[in-house]
Amino acid sequence: MESKTVNIPKISCGHCLMNIKREVSELPGVQSVEGDVATKKVTVQWEAPATWDKIAETLKDAGYPAE
Ligand SMILES: [Cu+2]
Incomplete structure (x- = not known):
């Protein structure tokens, strides 16, 4: 499982x-x-088929881009 913590200023x-x-x-x-x-x-935890690129895109589309 992969994990990433990001800052979301919005x-x-x-x-x-x-x-x-x-x-x-x-x-x-x-x-x-x-x-x-x-x-x-x-902090997001994920495994396949999710990828960080897909998660980042979803955040962006939702109006909350990660830094
Ligand atoms: Cu709010």
Whole structure:
């Protein structure tokens, strides 16, 4: 399983985090999505067929690009 923690500056409240969790969790292979509003950091764990490129694209499409 792979894991990555990224900074997502556009997170401003719990709803942002919920949107991110919902969108990213829908990708096949994503195991968990954890985040914190205060630090604006999100940790994603995934395995195939998910890839970081797909996750990053999903974040971007949802309006919350990762840095
Ligand atoms: Cu928000």
